[in-house]
Amino acid sequence: MLTTSALSADAATALTGEELHALMARLYPICRSITGDGVRQTLDVVREYLPGLVVHEVPSGTPALDWTVPFEWNIRDAWVKNAAGVRVIDFRAHNLHVLQYSQPKHGWVARQELEEHLFSLPEQPDLIPYRTSYYQPNWGFCLSHHQRAQLQDEYYEVGIDSTLDPAGSLTYGELLLPGSSEEEVLLSCHCCHPSLANDNLSGMVVAVGLARWLAQVPRRYTYRFVFAPGTIGSIVWLSRNPAAVARIRHGLVLSLLGGEGGFTYKKSRRATAEIDRTVALMLRDMAVPHQVVDFIPYGYDERQYCSPGFNLPVGCLSRTPYAQFPEYHTSADNLAFVQPDVLAESLLLTQEVLAALDANCRYQNRHPYGEPELGRRGLYSPVGGASAHPDEQLALLWVLNLSDGQHSLLDIAERARLPFAQVQRAADRLLAHDLLILLPD
């Protein structure tokens, strides 16, 4: 691939934070799970923004690596009524109220039995928790601890109008944006959480923003977006796409990008992959609060992408990580918890990261013996002796000095401690003066 990047030029075409938030507001009420109509409705909305999105259906029972695609779960209604017939827990009020993958149920249960199927948070008594039981048959309700304390009757009528269909399927969406190169960048987000805004929707809307932007710019890499249910979705995708897996050069799992707090980048299992170094560099260049943390085999779908057989260079970008903010997996992770300007900043950072990956090349200095005479080319200040040396001039010297075939622009920006964009501009100027040769990958 022998052209330099134009990718960073068109950042202005990206969706605004408000537009991202508006998309999120449309998706928020839908009751998603790892299978079912919620995912389909969600991907229908996403397709309005990304017409090229392909929706895949994988039948229940299909083997996928060590797993099997589960029965498809759908739910129409769920409630607990007291003796007076009043709904004391009501799925229609909040879709978090039902334990995900609850089996169909109807009948009277003693309070003691009901209690074994209730989930609440004693230390956050106002919030409804999010709980699942995908792979073990169960039924249950999630509710605030205050609400739970009011359940004093001896018997309650329980109704769960759900279906678990062995002839159903698992649904995921995929968008491919071809570039000059067949080498791929993977962007992956999970789409299996019901009404949770930061966890799940923020990653999805940033992915939509990124894809909209990428669709409009020249692309060096081919970009592949995967919107899939957590764990089983990425496992299904990995099991069905060995050829694409082999083409992945860089990847990011996007999650929790709308809440408070600085960025958290969790490195890939490889730890020093180009994506790891690029994200760290752009966080530094953007001068935003952030932390870069080591890979651990827990978290989002990077667990699958970084399993030892695949060991893909895929990191995970979040703001405050899962389980480290009190709203995590509760009804407080709602639309108000996510701010448009936070989404916009998250989108901007990922754009900068992709632009840097796209622009990262190795050059060969055509005059490696001594410095080339920059002055006669108008690249150096004509009057000498002043103390200050502008960073632009220093960037030229760094690119010349390290363009020995061993160093990429990323290497140079790291070693020179200069912004990547400045190093890239210096390379562009030197290239325009025929002082560099772009090397093949």
Next chain:
Amino acid sequence: MLTTSALSADAATALTGEELHALMARLYPICRSITGDGVRQTLDVVREYLPGLVVHEVPSGTPALDWTVPFEWNIRDAWVKNAAGVRVIDFRAHNLHVLQYSQPKHGWVARQELEEHLFSLPEQPDLIPYRTSYYQPNWGFCLSHHQRAQLQDEYYEVGIDSTLDPAGSLTYGELLLPGSSEEEVLLSCHCCHPSLANDNLSGMVVAVGLARWLAQVPRRYTYRFVFAPGTIGSIVWLSRNPAAVARIRHGLVLSLLGGEGGFTYKKSRRATAEIDRTVALMLRDMAVPHQVVDFIPYGYDERQYCSPGFNLPVGCLSRTPYAQFPEYHTSADNLAFVQPDVLAESLLLTQEVLAALDANCRYQNRHPYGEPELGRRGLYSPVGGASAHPDEQLALLWVLNLSDGQHSLLDIAERARLPFAQVQRAADRLLAHDLLILLPD
């Protein structure tokens, strides 16, 4: 060697701190040196605890690497009498009073001449120092500085009833505990110091405790214990055992394990040997005060084991190191200076280290592509969504993620920052579920 470790199971069979201290109390009065009956008597007592101990006698004059086994020294009595015939320095009062390897002597000497043969500590005026002159013919007495100040007579009668026998021998003890593998772990301690408790006896009694325990448990490695005089003893052993040297995979010199202060582990010359990493990890896991220091070519017999020709992976475990506590090499390093609970803790740490070495293997994840489905095997919590992920679960994921053939359990515990024992348990559970294959060494 293709079984996992059972070695850590039987820690309860170890000697108690009180038993170790009682053994030390029996050995304390014996006047040991680098040769002679003191070493023989000492090894006779050790053999009561370790019936398999073999005592070797190496004739004086035998070449050993660049050295020669010295004449055998024995001493029956030594004294300095004043004109009134009163013993003003008396070997019978403390065996530190004689300069080790003093030649036989009897006669009157002027005080001025006597002074040249006296050793005392002006800054620790109550203590008798320990001094030696193994390789240069000499005679002398060690005494407290207060005692020395009282020597005001013009002439003293000196008597040293010692022998230096060219037909004698050097004595050392060796115990071999065979394991499933011929690969060896070397445990070495010096046994050449007279009445000094921490320096010399503490290492010996911890070695006895270790050997007693190892004798009762299944062993992967073969364990070799060497009780030998410092420097010349290890040199003699190294010179006579080239085949055993070649089988040593890990080793520890044990010394100064009964005094105050946290542990000090001095790394082998290799610095990153498995023994070095294992001791550091177990010190961390046991959460005891400790320091890990770099190798220097001074200290105990690790000097010989880590000489460049051998360069064995042998470190040295102590508590406060030599010369860094005021009682070092003085009469204050006595039985009261060493506490039973300190000995017990030292024994426990070395047990944990050997157990970890024994258990350290590499496994291959049988399902390296994506995570295996732990839930259907009962290894994962059935209800999802809660914030906390128990360390036990995380340990399973780490072992799966890093069991790619490149990482040992030690590597995993280091990278995961989890206790080795937890990582080992996780591996055992995964193995029981047929999710791992144990790899050969």
Next chain:
Amino acid sequence: MLTTSALSADAATALTGEELHALMARLYPICRSITGDGVRQTLDVVREYLPGLVVHEVPSGTPALDWTVPFEWNIRDAWVKNAAGVRVIDFRAHNLHVLQYSQPKHGWVARQELEEHLFSLPEQPDLIPYRTSYYQPNWGFCLSHHQRAQLQDEYYEVGIDSTLDPAGSLTYGELLLPGSSEEEVLLSCHCCHPSLANDNLSGMVVAVGLARWLAQVPRRYTYRFVFAPGTIGSIVWLSRNPAAVARIRHGLVLSLLGGEGGFTYKKSRRATAEIDRTVALMLRDMAVPHQVVDFIPYGYDERQYCSPGFNLPVGCLSRTPYAQFPEYHTSADNLAFVQPDVLAESLLLTQEVLAALDANCRYQNRHPYGEPELGRRGLYSPVGGASAHPDEQLALLWVLNLSDGQHSLLDIAERARLPFAQVQRAADRLLAHDLLILLPD
């Protein structure tokens, strides 16, 4: 090269700080530039100290790497006169008053036009700056900001009596001190600045001091001193000496060695070259305030020596670096700014560095299995048991332990954290006792 170093023995023969300063005082008034008689006069004085100095003349127009030797510039006089014929700016008062490489000029100019050719420092209004325009035709004057403020006339008469000779040449000096080996150490300093003491003269006089000393001592390496104008001078030298370039094993650019502040060593592009490690070690051993900084492709002639095609192991030794002290490139960088004792310390450090490079060898321990018996060779204290182990004894053990063919004395001094000189002495003693074999490079 199979002899050990005698180089450090004769440090007493070096020039004193006062002698270095006196030489500087002779050179200070000369108006140097990158070409011209100023450089020739300067090298004539240097040759009085270094009779072997060879002065090279390279014709203007000669291609050198990507550059071309410029026209030779000489200047006899330069002035700005007011209407009354009074010189308000006068080259005879200070040779910094003229912009270096000013073209000849004579005539009346309006003040507004004159202002475009004036250079002053508003924030340092008393000082005359140093400015150049080597490669872009121009004329100009440098003056204090106070002096500039007094120029209120409408017209001034400008006279610049300079020549720019296309038939001239560039002048540089070179001194070769052959050693036992053809491998070379390069010492380079720039000689193109007019009356600036720290910047340019301090490096030159330290180089003269070094060369005088080296000329009197046995030398392992061949030493090459280059006194050349900055940038174009080193480029010309590099272009004309490919064979010498190939023989350079170590090198130092000397600059700014007479001003205040601790030492600054800027590492070569290689970062871990022997010169880099040696300078860092000797700074540590001399216990002088210092900093060691990473290479950047800006500064003095290390820019050319460390260009990627050459990538020579050449660092730059200074005290406070360029542009980091207020006197830099101004009339305040005068003879009073440079102190004799500072020059002497700079010379001493460079001597220590060269002595260490010269002495740095690898040895093979002849008794690598166990320690050799040092006691019987008189290298070890005959009485054992004392707490203190003298560093001299420890140095012997370190040299024996690490002389396995892989470690140089530099490696040993670094790892042992002992002074290089002590390690060197230990090696000499061991060699004298036939315990080491000197290995070829």
